[in-house]
Amino acid sequence: MIAIHRLADRRFAPWKNGGGQTAEIICQPPGAGIDDFAWRISTARVAASGPFSTFPGVARTLCVLEGGPMVLAFDDGRTETVTETSGPVRFSGDIGCQATLTGPALLDLNVMCRAPYGCHVGPTWSETLKQVVARYLLALADGAGLSRYDLVELDPHQPPPAAAGLCIDILEG
Known part of the structure; x- marks a missing residue:
């Protein structure tokens, strides 16, 4: 074990688009901002339906940790229902995504990566x-x-x- 990033140490901040809250756990390089990280692991609180922020050039992986479910409708016509048991959903940060909560507020895990x-x-x-x-x-x-x-x-x-x-x-x- 190299380190433990404790839940108790996380601080939630508004999403890039202001529609929810996120708590960064770790990103590389250290201290990188939302527009220049190589990869980033975070959790997010989703309490209401609304659009996700776009992240051009970023591959996103999202899974619901608790609460939900949530339906993701992408601008390319694809839809995905994400639940605590559905496993992760992968999608491009280049395309628009509308999230619709069909249950209670949720906590999700987000892993975002830029090539390579x-x-x-x-x-x-x-x-x-x-x-x-x-x-x-x-x-x-x-x-x-x-x-x-x-x-x-x-x-x-x-x-x-x-x-x-x-x-x-x-x-x-």
């Missing part, structure tokens, strides 16, 4: 041949010294541990 970076988010570690440059485990329950939604930074050069949460690999290539 990408990500794998899910219940297991990536099996891709791309190089893992950063590895994180999001705790989904309290235990083992962690609180729910703490993000544990792991050594990407060591074999990954058995997953006991949501696995996040940042990939290059």
Whole structure:
């Protein structure tokens, strides 16, 4: 384990478009702004339906951690329903997206990457041949010294541990 990014340390701020709140957990390079990060992991509170901000050149991966569901309607005609059990939804930050809550307010996890970076988010570690440059485990329950939604930074050069949460690999290539 390299570091623990505690839920208790997160501070929520308005979204880029002002329609919700986000709490950045980590971004690279450190101190980068919303327009110049290479990759970024954050959580967001979504309490009302509305548009998502666009992020040209950014690949986005989103999953609902609690609450919802939420229907995402993209300007290209695609729709996706995201729930606590549906797994992550991947989409381009280049296209417009309208979010419609069909249940209670929710908390989601967002991983955003600019080329040459990408990500794998899910219940297991990536099996891709791309190089893992950063590895994180999001705790989904309290235990083992962690609180729910703490993000544990792991050594990407060591074999990954058995997953006991949501696995996040940042990939290059």
